[in-house]
Amino acid sequence: MKYILILLLSVAMLSTAKSQMIAQELLQKSINYHDSHGTLMHHDITLHLNEKRPNGSDRKSTVSFNISKQRYSNTRLSDGVEIINTIEKGKKQITIDGRSEYTEDEKKKYRLNPDRIETMKNYYQYLWLLPLKLEDEGTILDPKVKEKNFFGKESLEIKVTYDPSVGKDVWYFYFNPRTYALHGYRFYHVEADNDGEYIILEGETISHGVKLPKSRKWYTHKEDEFLGEDVLDKLVID
Numbered sequence: 001m002k003y004i005l006i007l008l009l010s011v012a013m014l015s016t017a018k019s020q021m022i023a024q025e026l027l028q029k030s031i032n033y034h035d036s037h038g039t040l041m042h043h044d045i046t047l048h049l050n051e052k053r054p055n056g057s058d059r060k061s062t063v064s065f066n067i068s069k070q071r072y073s074n075t076r077l078s079d080g081v082e083i084i085n086t087i088e089k090g091k092k093q094i095t096i097d098g099r100s101e102y103t104e105d106e107k108k109k110y111r112l113n114p115d116r117i118e119t120m121k122n123y124y125q126y127l128w129l130l131p132l133k134l135e136d137e138g139t140i141l142d143p144k145v146k147e148k149n150f151f152g153k154e155s156l157e158i159k160v161t162y163d164p165s166v167g168k169d170v171w172y173f174y175f176n177p178r179t180y181a182l183h184g185y186r187f188y189h190v191e192a193d194n195d196g197e198y199i200i201l202e203g204e205t206i207s208h209g210v211k212l213p214k215s216r217k218w219y220t221h222k223e224d225e226f227l228g229e230d231v232l233d234k235l236v237i238d
Helices: 002-019 023-035 104-109 114-130
Strands: 044-054 058-068 069-077 082-088 091-096 139-141 146-150 153-162 171-175 182-188 197-207 210-220 226-237
Touching: 023 139, 023 210, 058 114, 069 114, 082 114, 082 153, 091 114, 153 182, 197 226
Parallel strands: none
Antiparallel strands: 044 058, 044 226, 058 069, 069 082, 082 091, 139 153, 146 153, 153 171, 171 182, 182 197, 197 210, 210 226
């Protein structure tokens, strides 16, 4: 009985310690888990993705970037056509089957818009560089860490908002309380309306000490509708 009481007391003290952890401390622990050497911010990163959607239209994409050298590219196949979007130190380029010129019909069909390249670059780098991207300028961490259950997983939650010049959505991030791995997040445009989406992370792909989620599944809050799954087939770091 003595040892049971000691064990229960230890668990209670550990739980209290975790709930008293400040968000910045939790974030650093999670960054250390996913990328302890800062590899993602200074090396050539290539993600081989299989982006699955409920209508059965899977898409294979290869996303490459180097943050420190301001390089980004996205290669995808659409109806057998190879489309490559690139940004090199701010200069944008689109090629379709190796051509840098394309028709208006092709532009509409394949959404060939230079402005969209920047949007997609930010999308991929934000999601695949989490939780590192929570250190970006304009990110506001609520200092309080809460204990939550995130779809059956014991979790530590932090709330994130942004400077209005960066974004208006409210985000919540969920971390494993033992390893500090990020295992899910959600966002709202208007939280009172229960809009927005939640994202469940599963598995890991590991390369050069970097640990990224293998699978990312998207659902709506309001309808609980499955929107799709992004699978990291391969992670290459040079």
